[in-house]
Amino acid sequence: MPGVIVDCAIYRDGRRTEPPEDLSDALAEARASGDAFLWIGMYEPTEKEFDHVRHEFALHPLAVEDALTAHQRPKLEVYDDSLFMVLKPALYDEGTDTVTTGELMVFVGDSFVVTVRHGKGGALAAVRHRLEHDPDVLRHGPTAVLYAVSDAVVDHYIEVAAELQADLEDLEADVFAPSSSDPKRIAARIYGFKRQVLEFRRATTPLLQPMNRLAFGEVPFVEDHSQPFFRDVADHLTKANEYTEGLDRLLSDALAAHLAQMGVRQNDDMRKISAWAAMAAVPTMVAGIYGMNFRHMPELSVWWAYPLVLGLMATACFGLHRLFKRRGWL
CATH class of the missing domain: 3.30.460.20 (CorA soluble domain-like)
Structure with a gap:
């Protein structure tokens, strides 16, 4: 006790x-x-x-x-x-x-x-x-x-x-x-x-x-x-x-x-992913067209067609980048 x-x-x-x-x-x-x-x-x-x-x-x-x-x-x-x-x-x-x-x-x-x-x-x-x-x-x-x-x-x-x-x-x-x-x-x-x-x-x-x-x-x-x-x-x-x-x-x-x-951060991440995917889609589409190997494609016989297509792809990607940057997606 x-x-x-x-x-x-x-x-x-x-x-x-x-x-x-x-x-x-x-x-x-x-x-x-x-x-x-x-x-x-x-x-x-x-x-x-x-x-x-x-x-x-x-x-x-x-x-x-x-x-x-x-x-x-x-x-x-x-x-x-x-x-x-x-x-x-x-x-x-x-x-x-x-x-x-x-x-x-x-x-x-x-x-x-x-x-x-x-x-x-x-x-x-x-x-x-x-x-x-x-x-x-x-x-x-x-x-x-x-x-x-x-x-x-x-x-x-x-x-x-x-x-x-x-x-x-x-x-x-x-x-x-x-x-x-x-x-x-x-x-x-x-x-x-x-x-x-x-x-x-x-x-x-x-x-x-x-x-x-x-x-x-x-x-x-x-x-x-x-x-x-x-x-x-x-x-x-x-x-x-x-x-x-x-x-x-x-x-x-x-x-x-x-x-x-956390939801806002995930939305920001999704917008960034979507923006980069959109920019990658343009050259992918062009490359896909040229990858079909058709015999009669007029631009294949033109010497400046290749740099022109590359320039178009670069211009399109640059334009999309500026657009997404202005809207705050990137």
């Missing part, structure tokens, strides 16, 4: 105190105090490791299954003895320009908070540290933890969206660059970028409904006076969703523009 439990503490009147080693005694102490709660942070526990916590806090089996299995959509579910919320923290890797998402489950109940984290994203050490330096917020109990965790996750969405916006600007510059780039490479970049935005949307979009429930509805184990704070988080989340939708639309426009550019 020590390797699974990242941190565990009792917070009394906004101040951290170390709990007893036994979880049952720690929870009983927090509830007996009246102004305290127990916060346990866990990282990727197995079913066996989480079993003791499940029994001590009377967590619902369905919520426990979701917390252990992971791969859940952001959601908020209310059970008899606890509140269960799933968030998907997003992490932007500057080295690979990719977005990865983790999972963060929060159980809130009578005088306790249990957080279960999966993946690299969503570390709560900074959130816990910030709360411990703000006792006025921490005095509000488990609600304060739920708010702080949600606020940290959503604020990081804004940062990830800004990074994606910067990457999109670089991609647009590459798409519309005057120099001809590899079309396949650009198309692959656009498609890969759309996958990153899709992964990001899976984290941000479904979270809006749970946030609105916390901000505007009556939710058990969440104090009513905390609604303005959750409304602020919901507002930031709406902003992140707007960023994401804008990125998706711009990517679709960039892909359409790239395909249009």
Whole structure:
């Protein structure tokens, strides 16, 4: 259990105190105090490791299954003895320009908070540290933890969206660059970028409904006076969703523009090919006529016929070249 439990503490009147080693005694102490709660942070526990916590806090089996299995959509579910919320923290890797998402489950109940984290994203050490330096917020109990965790996750969405916006600007510059780039490479970049935005949307979009429930509805184990704070988080989340939708639309426009550019380039190539084929057709036709080997061809007995025919072919090709050049085909 020590390797699974990242941190565990009792917070009394906004101040951290170390709990007893036994979880049952720690929870009983927090509830007996009246102004305290127990916060346990866990990282990727197995079913066996989480079993003791499940029994001590009377967590619902369905919520426990979701917390252990992971791969859940952001959601908020209310059970008899606890509140269960799933968030998907997003992490932007500057080295690979990719977005990865983790999972963060929060159980809130009578005088306790249990957080279960999966993946690299969503570390709560900074959130816990910030709360411990703000006792006025921490005095509000488990609600304060739920708010702080949600606020940290959503604020990081804004940062990830800004990074994606910067990457999109670089991609647009590459798409519309005057120099001809590899079309396949650009198309692959656009498609890969759309996958990153899709992964990001899976984290941000479904979270809006749970946030609105916390901000505007009556939710058990969440104090009513905390609604303005959750409304602020919901507002930031709406902003992140707007960023994401804008990125998706711009990517679709960039892909359409790239395909249009490829079509224009292909048309230019076809016009050039057609122009050269037309110029080659004139001497081919003349040479074909003379290649039929008729016996009675008057110009065969004239000495200047051969240079005249060559001159006509050259003049015709030169005229066609000037015509196609003037029309922009060459």
